[in-house]
Amino acid sequence: MSGVVVRTAVAADRAAWEPLWQAYLLFYGRKDLPADVTEMTWSRIIDPVSNVFTRLAVVDGKVRGFATCILHPRTWAIEPACYLEDLYVDEATRGKGLGRALIDDLIAMGRRDGWTNLYWHTETTNATARRLYDRYDKADGFVRYRLPLKG
Template identity: 75%
Template sequence: MTAAVIRSAAPTDKAAWLTLWQGYLAFYGTELDEAVTAMTWSRIIDPTSPVFTRLAVVDGVIAGFATCILHPRTWAVEPACYLEDLFVDPASRGSGVGRALIDDLIATGRRDGWTNLYWHTNDDNATARRLYDSYDKADGFVRYRLPLRK
């Protein structure tokens, strides 16, 4: 397997992204309304949206994605980047695709002046946490999620 090439998502990537997206949702044991998936894709390819996706391409096949939201901060002038979704095709796991996606975001953030890159994961996601812990240890914050609609 050759090294992953990381690039921005393009409109022509929809079918490949959708396959990975469905795998990502299955991994987390969830389903989303088709309208949510359609809106997510629309945001990804809209150049004016703060949502963007980087794709990992290995041997011509999209093997993973990182979907992020670039947003302003109250504690800094420069923006921060929230890595909301990271997924690697199971056939490509352990080959460096996840690391290549994160490294790409780090390089982009340093180039573009982001204050930080951050993300969340389930505490029992041991495989991903081994990768994440190689960058830094979890910061100890506890997340609260209040549903605002039924």
């Protein structure tokens, strides 16, 4: 798709980001996510001191997708790693290369800034996402254990 710009989200993007974020929550069956969590996430995204950041895919001036990441220190390296926590492209613009553009952008950022790696998880059943991810590399075979500790 031509005319795609990928850039960092800023405070003025809130209104454009929110419907995509809500659609992403719906995709994961998490419409019940409390509003204060969304507020905190957004405030972290736009806080230049926070390790959370969002890159937006913008087509003809409209925000069509986002990648939200956490840059974190590592024990096995001096340089940080980047965890891609949330990736979403508007349903109407899927299959046109925006997901790929968002990942390519993170790879370019990481190479420029010296991250050791970019990584993410997905459900084994998310065939659409995995079709995109498999273009980059094979899944590494790690299995996630996740213990709920709250409530």
